[in-house]
Amino acid sequence: xxxxxxxxxxxxxxxxxxxxxxxxxxxxxxxxxxxxxxxxxxxxxxxxxxxxxxxxxxxxxxxxxxxxxxxxxxxxxxxxxxxxxxxxxxxxxxxxxxxxxxxxxxxxxxxxxxxxxxxxxxxxxxxxxxxxxxxxxxxxxxxxxxxxxxxxxxxxxxxxxxxxxxxxxxxxxxxxxxxxxxxxxxxxxxxxxxxxxxxxxxxxxxxxxxxxxxxxxxxxxxxxxxxxxxxxxxxxxxxxxxxxxxxxxxxxxxxxxxxxxxx
Numbered sequence: 639x640x641x642x643x644x645x646x647x648x649x650x651x652x653x654x655x656x657x658x659x660x661x662x663x664x665x666x667x668x669x670x671x672x673x674x675x676x677x678x679x680x681x682x683x684x685x686x687x688x689x690x691x692x693x694x695x696x697x698x699x700x701x702x703x704x705x706x707x708x709x710x711x712x713x714x715x716x717x718x719x720x721x722x723x724x725x726x727x728x729x730x731x732x733x734x735x736x737x738x739x740x741x742x743x744x745x746x747x748x749x750x751x752x753x754x755x756x757x758x759x760x761x762x763x764x765x766x767x768x769x770x771x772x773x774x775x776x777x778x779x780x781x782x783x784x785x786x787x788x789x790x791x792x793x794x795x796x797x798x799x800x801x802x803x804x805x806x807x808x809x810x811x812x813x814x815x816x817x818x819x820x821x822x823x824x825x826x827x828x829x830x831x832x833x834x835x836x837x838x839x840x841x842x843x844x845x846x847x848x849x850x851x852x853x854x855x856x857x858x859x860x861x862x863x864x865x866x867x868x869x870x871x872x873x874x875x876x877x878x879x880x881x882x883x884x885x886x887x888x889x890x891x892x893x894x895x896x897x898x899x900x901x
Contacts, residue, residue: 643841646698654691685739685761692733699834700843705735707850710824713738716785718816719850720872721826722805722880723794727834731848732792732826740790743781743815762789782818791815792826795869802832805880808873810865817856817865825851825872827879849879 696703711717719740721728729742741762749755749765758765762784766777781791795812796805816823830846859867 640838640840640842643698643700643843644835647695647841650691650694650698654687682739685733688733688761692730695730696734699841701830701834702843702845703848704845705848707852708735708737710850710852711737712822712824712853714788716788716819716821717790717853718785718819718821718823719790719792719826720813720816720823721792721794722828722876723796723799724802724828724830725799725832725834725836727831727836727846728794728799728828729792731828731831731846735848735850736790736792738790740792741781741784742792743777762791778814778818781815785815785819785821791819795872799832799836801836805873805877808869810869813865813868813872817868820856823854823856823868823872825854825875825879827851827876829880847880851875851879 717738717740719732719736721732732740739762741758741764743766744758744763746765746767748758764777764781764784767773785791793812793815795808795810797809797812798806800806827849828847830844833842833844834846835841854868854871856864856868859871
């Protein structure tokens with residue numbers, strides 16, 4: 639059964655790439671030759687297509703989904719989703735349940751993968767060159783500008799996937815996008831996504847937990863060492879949510895929670 643689920647998802651994804659690659663390219667060049675005046679509407683169209691694909695993929699996995707807190711997601715205005723990063727399935731979950739367009743910061747190497755690069759660009763994503771700090775800073779500044787213009791961005795402040803090894807440290811530098819834009823921050827807690835595919839390299843129907851937490855307004859935080867306080871605060875809230883509601887036995891055990899920020 640797991641093999642059939644895996645094959646079905648790869649077939650659906652392959653069809654989606656073939657079917658949507660042509661319009662993605664068309665939208666890209668239309669934007670290019672109209673000086674990006676159509677970037678927002680075409681980006682919304684591409685997001686809806688990606689959302690449909692993500693919903694189909696989630697359904698095909700057969701996973702038991704627990705999704706909470708979608709009422710905390712603002713319908714309008716700039717927003718920054720800050721999530722723990724369990725596995726590659728996290729972005730699919732965000733696409734399926736966020737309910738509004740968002741981009742994300744992708745590594746520069748993805749710029750050279752046909753199809754994926756169009757999707758990332760038209761969803762409002764950006765490519766970052768971490769080896770060159772000045773270029774990386776410009777990318778973060780552009781991302782903050784997109785949020786201030788009313789867009790959404792997704793951040794994984796752990797920097798890499800935890801692969802179900804527990805919640806990693808949240809790097810304050812990764813939150814520059816949120817602090818520069820001064821946008822509403824919606825913490826996002828995810829559990830179980832690593833076991834969907836990466837753990838056994840076959841799709842498994844496992845419990846998956848997704849929770850959008852109460853928004854945070856950066857301007858309400860103390861100005862001193864704001865990035866560090868924000869990183870600690872978001873990590874603490876996600877840890878509490880995972881410990882209390884996660885379908886993963888490893889995260890439900892009676893383990894000490896991280897110290898609350900400011901305590």
